Amino acid sequence: MDKRFWVCGLVMSIAALLLGFIVHGVLLAPDYAALGAMFRSDADSRQYAHWMVLAHVLVGFAMTWLYAQGFSGSRSALFQGLRFGLAMALFSTVPGYLIYYAVQPLPASLVAKQLLAGVATMLLLGLLVAWLQPRRKVLAELP
Template identity: 80%
Template sequence: MDKRFWVCGLVMSVAALLLGFVIHGLLLAPDYAALGPMFRSDDDGRHYAHWMVLAHVLIGFAMTWIYAQGFSEGRASLLQGLRFGVAMALFSTIPGYLIYYAVQPLPGGLVARQLVLGTIATVLLGLLVAWLQPRRKVLRELP
């Protein structure tokens, strides 16, 4: 793992954290607030923020590492990223929300929005890691 891997992993971690904030902290926040004590309050949640950061760091570096293992030279980055993002959504995002729905009394409409927004975010992360290409060699040699 070279310097490029670590930079890509960091960029992916920050992007995952930002997408998670936009989706859950802004777009779905009213839905979560309506559920009352099923979720932590904002004040209580602040005590667990480090776990949220750790989770997104794991997402960023894991996606970078997995993508780097299957990167194909000569294939279009956009298509590889799209394929990778969809695969990650099918592997983790969609099953995760379906499992939560099976074990928690969440409204179906909320789960549908989580599925759609979570899948979009995961596909966007797939496109980002393909654009970053953690195994890409230097684009050109400097004279």
């Protein structure tokens, strides 16, 4: 794992955290607030913020690592990014929200919003990691 991998992983982690904040902290915040005590209060959730950061760092570096394993220089980065993002959504995001729906009394409308926003987030992260291409040679290494 070279320097490019670590930079890509860091960029992906920051992007995942920012997209998560936009989706859950802004767009879906009113839906969560309407559920009352089912979720932590703002004050209580701040005590657990480090776990949220860790989760997004894991997402960023895992996606970077997995993408680097299957990168193909012969295919378009756009296609590969969308395919990878969709695979990640179907592997983690979609099943995760369906499981939450099965075990928590969440409104179907909220779960639908979570699913749509989660898939969109993974597609965007897939495009980003494809654009960053963690295994691409840096310009200085090219002849």
